[in-house]
Amino acid sequence: MNTVIDAHNISKTFNPETIPIYAVRDVHLHLERGEFTALVGPSGSGKTTLLNLLGGLDKPDKGNILINGVDITSLRPNALIDFRLKNIGFVFQSFNLIPVFTARENVELIMQLQHRSKSEIDERVKILFQEIGLEEKMNTRPAQLSGGQQQRVAVARALASKPQFILADEPTANLDSKSAIKLLDIMAKLNKEENITFIFSTHDPRVIERARRVITLVDGQVHSDTRAIDTSGEHFIPIDKE
Amino acid sequence: MWLLKLAWKNMWRNRNRTAITITAVFFSVILSVLTNSLQEGVFDNLIKNVVSFYSGYIQVHKSGYWDEQILENTFENLPELQEQVIQIDNVEAVTPRFESFALASSDTLTKGCMVVGILPEKEDAITQLKNKVAEGNYLKDGDEGIMLGEGLAHRLKLQLNDSIVLIGQGYHGAMAVGKYPITGILRFGQPEMNNQSLYMTLSNAQVLFSAENRLTSYVIGLENTNELDQTAVNIRTSLGDTYETMTWEEMMPEVVQHIRTDKGSMVIIQLVLYMLIAFGIFGTLLMMMVERKYEMGMLIAIGMKKFKLMQVMMLESLFTVLSGCLLGILVSIPIVVYLYRNPIRFKGQLAEVYEEFGFEAIFPTSTNPEIFLNQGVLVLILGLVLSLYPLVKIAKINPVTAMKK
Ligand SMILES: Nc1ncnc2c1ncn2[C@@H]1O[C@H](COP(=O)(O)OP(=O)(O)O)[C@@H](O)[C@H]1O
Ligand SMILES: [Mg+2]
Numbered sequence: 198m199n200t201v202i203d204a205h206n207i208s209k210t211f212n213p214e215t216i217p218i219y220a221v222r223d224v225h226l227h228l229e230r231g232e233f234t235a236l237v238g239p240s241g242s243g244k245t246t247l248l249n250l251l252g253g254l255d256k257p258d259k260g261n262i263l264i265n266g267v268d269i270t271s272l273r274p275n276a277l278i279d280f281r282l283k284n285i286g287f288v289f290q291s292f293n294l295i296p297v298f299t300a301r302e303n304v305e306l307i308m309q310l311q312h313r314s315k316s317e318i319d320e321r322v323k324i325l326f327q328e329i330g331l332e333e334k335m336n337t338r339p340a341q342l343s344g345g346q347q348q349r350v351a352v353a354r355a356l357a358s359k360p361q362f363i364l365a366d367e368p369t370a371n372l373d374s375k376s377a378i379k380l381l382d383i384m385a386k387l388n389k390e391e392n393i394t395f396i397f398s399t400h401d402p403r404v405i406e407r408a409r410r411v412i413t414l415v416d417g418q419v420h421s422d423t424r425a426i427d428t429s430g431e432h433f434i435p436i437d438k439e
Numbered sequence: 440m441w442l443l444k445l446a447w448k449n450m451w452r453n454r455n456r457t458a459i460t461i462t463a464v465f466f467s468v469i470l471s472v473l474t475n476s477l478q479e480g481v482f483d484n485l486i487k488n489v490v491s492f493y494s495g496y497i498q499v500h501k502s503g504y505w506d507e508q509i510l511e512n513t514f515e516n517l518p519e520l521q522e523q524v525i526q527i528d529n530v531e532a533v534t535p536r537f538e539s540f541a542l543a544s545s546d547t548l549t550k551g552c553m554v555v556g557i558l559p560e561k562e563d564a565i566t567q568l569k570n571k572v573a574e575g576n577y578l579k580d581g582d583e584g585i586m587l588g589e590g591l592a593h594r595l596k597l598q599l600n601d602s603i604v605l606i607g608q609g610y611h612g613a614m615a616v617g618k619y620p621i622t623g624i625l626r627f628g629q630p631e632m633n634n635q636s637l638y639m640t641l642s643n644a645q646v647l648f649s650a651e652n653r654l655t656s657y658v659i660g661l662e663n664t665n666e667l668d669q670t671a672v673n674i675r676t677s678l679g680d681t682y683e684t685m686t687w688e689e690m691m692p693e694v695v696q697h698i699r700t701d702k703g704s705m706v707i708i709q710l711v712l713y714m715l716i717a718f719g720i721f722g723t724l725l726m727m728m729v730e731r732k733y734e735m736g737m738l739i740a741i742g743m744k745k746f747k748l749m750q751v752m753m754l755e756s757l758f759t760v761l762s763g764c765l766l767g768i769l770v771s772i773p774i775v776v777y778l779y780r781n782p783i784r785f786k787g788q789l790a791e792v793y794e795e796f797g798f799e800a801i802f803p804t805s806t807n808p809e810i811f812l813n814q815g816v817l818v819l820i821l822g823l824v825l826s827l828y829p830l831v832k833i834a835k836i837n838p839v840t841a842m843k844k
Contacts, residue, residue, distance in 0.1 A: 254740055255839050275744060282742025289740075289842065292733060297448035302441075309441045310743055358742070 200263075201362050201394050202228035202251055207260030209246050209417075220246040221257070222417040228362065228396060233388040235408035236398040243417035244398035245366050251396070252285050252364045253277050265361050282310055286355025288365035288397075293351035294339040300350045301326070301335040307358045325353040329383055345376025349383060356387065362394035369404055381407045442747065446754035453730070456723050457759055463719040464763025464818055465770070470712055471814040472771040473778075478705050479805035480779070482698050486664075486687070488799075489694050493632065494687045495534075495565050495658035497671050499524065502683045504655060505690065510539060510610045513653040514682065524657060527677055529670045532660040534561035537644040537653065541607030541615065543587075543637060545595040552591055552637045554605065556644020565660040568625075568638070575599045575623035582640055584622030590634035592624055599624060605637075609649035617647045713821060720760075720825050728832050735833060736841025745833050752829045760822030764815045771811065778804040 204226040211218040220243045228234060236244050249255040251262060253269045261270045264284055272280055281287075294303045301322055308318045326332045329349040339347050348368055355363045365384075369377035381404050387393045388409075397404075405411060413420045450457055490496050504512040516535055524533050537556035542549050559578040563569045569577045573589055585603065597603060601621050609615040619639065627633040645651055661670060667686055675684040688695045738748060782803035784790075790800035 249839055252740075278739060278742055278744050281740070285742075287741050289737065293737065295445070295734060295738075297452045298445070302444075306441065306445075307741060310747070354741070 199230050200227065201230050201232075201265060202226060202396075203263040204251065205260050205262075207247075207250055207257040207262060209243075209250060209255065209257050213258075219417050221250060224260075224417075224419055226251070226412070226419070228394065230361075230394050231388065231392040232394055232396070233385060233407075233409040234396045235405050235411045236396060236414065237400060237405055237411055238398075238414035238420070239400070242414040244414055246417070247414065248364055248366050248396070248398055252287060253281050282307070282358060284361045286358060286360035286363035288348065288351045288355050288363065288368045290367045291344070291347075291371045293354070294347055296339055299336045299338055300331065300342065303339070303350060304354045304357050307354055311358060321357060325357055328356075328387065329353045343376065345372050345379055348372065348376075348380050352380070352384060352387075356393065362396060365395065365397035367398050367400075369399060369401055374401075374403060377401060378403060442751055443754060446751045446758060449751065449755050450758050453727070456726060460720055460723045460759050461763040461766070463716060463723075464760050464822060465767045467712065467716040467719075468764050468767025468815055468818050469771045469774070471709060471818065472768070472775065472811055473804070474705065474709060474712070475810045475814055476771075476775045476804040476806070477778075477783075477802055478702065479807060479810060480782075480803040482701075483805055484801070484803050485694070485698065489691060490687050493566060494690050496661045496664060496667055496687055497659040497674065498685050498690065499657040499659065499674065499678065500655065500683050500685070502681060505683060505685060508538075508655070510608075510648060510650060510653075513537070513610070513650060513655050516652050516654045520678075521657065523677060524659065524674060527670065527673050529662050529666050530659055530674070531662045532561065532564050534558055534565050534658050534660075535641060535654045536562075536656045536658055537641055537648070537650065538655045539607060539615075539644075539648055541605045541637075541647075543591065543595060544604045544606065545597050545601070548595050550591060550594050551635065552587070552605075553635050554607070554644055554647070555636060555638050556641040556647075557638055558641050562658075565658055571625040571627055573624050573626035575621070577623060578638060578640060580640060582622065583619065583643070585619045585637055585639045585643075586623030586625050587621060587637040588633040588635060589624050589626045590630065591637065592621070594634065597621060603637075605647065607648065609647070610653065611649070613649040615648045617643075619643075713817075716818065717821060717825060720822055721828065724756075724825060724828055728829055732836070732841050735836055736838040739836060740838040740842065745836070748833050749830045752833065753823075753826060756823060756826030756829075760819055760826070763822075764819045767818070768811050768815045775804045775806055775811075778802075779806050 204224060207221060207224050208219070209221040211220055224247060236247065238244055246255070250257050253262075253264070253272070256270055261268050263269075264280070267280065269277060269280060294300070295306070298306065304322055304325060305318055308321065313321075322335070323332075326335050329352060331346060331349055331353075334342060334346060339350070342350065351368070352363070352365075355365075369380055372380065384395055384397075385407055388395055399405060408425075410422070410424045412422045501512045501514040521533055521535070524530060535558060539554055541552060541554045543552040557568070557578070559580060559582075563577070572586070575586070578584070578586055587597075587603070592598065595603070599621055602618055603621055604618050605616070607615040623638075625636070625638070627636065639647075645653060659674070661667065667688070671684050671686045678684065735748060739745060782801040784801050786800070793800045
């Protein structure tokens with residue numbers, strides 16, 4: 198196994214001058230390739246803030262974050278955007294897709310940003326849509342897709358760039374439970390069969406159930422970090438803090 | 440390529456807004472082309488009227504003639520001198536004139552008049568004098584008769600075929616007296632011309648005023664009237680100090696002043712027009728940025744460089760503004776051409792002023808292609824400058840805040 202994310206002692210405080218909100222406090226996090234991790238915790242516990250920090254969308258006030266050995270906290274803005282393009286796949290809660298592009302074009306976009314060849318793009322798009330089970334919807338615009346289908350396309354897009362890991366902030370929050378489970382099944386399958394690393398935040402117990410590792414945040418701090426002992430994912434054992 | 444595709448598809452995502460922008464640009468181009476074309480057309484027409492009316496575009500006199508119009512300030516009509524002028528670039532035609540004041544009498548009445556000696560055909564080529572003939576015939580070389588303004592004839596109670604007596608002072612103080620049959624009556628719109636002018640052949644005039652082979656002026660017609668000043672300079676250099684070369688602008692500064700004042704007020708109207716266009720376009724840009732903030736944040740988050748996003752926006756603006764411009768130009772061409780063929784006729788006080796000067800009371804348009812190009816490009820630039828606003832906004836986007844609901 199090799200390390201994908203290595204976060205040391207990171208903190209993020211909002212409004213430090215007025216009424217400080219300690220959104221993330223002294224978090225240590227170590228993620229290995231192939232992990233399937235849920236970030237849980239009550240609303241306001243800092244899940245989004247932590248994911249933004251890990252995804253290089255925001256900078257911590259303290260600590261550093263190594264992605265595949267690169268300290269992203271020291272990258273300049275443009276280099277950081279480029280780093281995200283090449284190393285991190287994003288799935289947001291909703292509105293992931295460009296409405297004027299078809300599902301296929303949305304997935305292609307990220308590869309075009311990476312200057313992939315047309316033949317490579319065509320080939321990969323086909324595989325990706327097979328994996329998310331939406332081959333017949335490739336040429337459909339987002340508005341014609343259900344919420345669950347849109348999120349699956351977003352996963353395909355995140356995957357298209359061949360990232361180090363995929364980061365998803367409450368990807369199922371706007372989905373009915375059937376669609377949520379379907380999305381999670383696809384993610385779990387990708388994780389299992391292709392060793393794709395996922396970290397996603399959620400408070401849906403049925404989503405948590407499918408995670409292989411669960412990190413619980415309370416008030417911006419890691420409260421517990423447990424890993425499933427068997428493949429059914431029903432029993433978790435605590436992981437020692439570093 | 441996909442940048443183009445994204446820009447193109449973005450352009451159609453909010454059809455109403457794009458339609459509003461294109462329409463705004465479209466009407467701006469039409470309006471500014473029309474105002475400009477009308478302005479140019481009216482002034483071209485005015486100049487053409489004024490110039491063809493009498494003065495020609497350029498005149499050559501003996502030095503000092505314009506300030507003191509006496510026969511001592513005439514010059515000798517040398518064939519080589521005329522040849523020298525006609526050789527100069529852009530000079531299309533030259534006609535000699537002899538002009539002097541005289542008293543015109545019928546049996547009972549006497550009025551002052553301006554006697555103009557001309558070469559009939561050459562004069563007509565430059566000032567279209569033939570068009571002014573109301574009765575009788577236009578002069579021919581060797582004719583003994585004269586043509587006079589309708590007003591002058593009326594004041595002297597004279598008609599076609601009557602005789603007229605002219606008395607004046609000739610060259611070097613000689614007496615000038617002559618009796619001529621009236622073979623033509625001219626109708627000028629401008630009262631001064633109508634009431635005072637009298638035309639005869641150049642040789643008759645020179646005989647009358649005892650000024651054999653002398654001239655007051657060469658009247659010059661041009662091939663390209665846009666090169667007025669340069670041509671005047673060339674003539675001036677070629678002829679030297681003995682002669683004065685004057686453009687119609689120098690001979691009639693009041694007309695130039697009138698045009699300048701009018702152009703000034705046109706500039707203000709156009710500025711207001713451009714401001715309205717600018718606000719229209721800016722409004723749609725503001726709306727668009729609010730609408731797309733989340734999406735732009737998302738694109739930056741997943742790894743699209745801001746510069747790429749700016750390119751997309753710029754292309755999108757270019758498509759929109761350019762289509763408005765092209766449509767505007769396309770539609771304005773037939774309108775301008777129609778108004779050129781069927782000029783707007785106006786009535787009222789302004790029309791009276793125009794007619795007094797012998798001009799038709801019309802607002803023709805100018806079909807100069809430069810107008811379409813200039814106005815199209817101006818609106819295009821205006822649109823593109825305004826679309827720098829989204830670029831500035833993009834430069835400031837922070838994906839985390841942009842994606843916050
Ligand atoms: N941009 C911000 N400015 C100020 N406070 C913020 C900002 N973003 C998040 N917070 C605060 O930080 C805390 C953690 O928020 P967040 O990370 O969104 O939690 P979660 O995703 O677990 O609901 C909350 O108290 C929230 O109000
Ligand atoms: Mg959140």
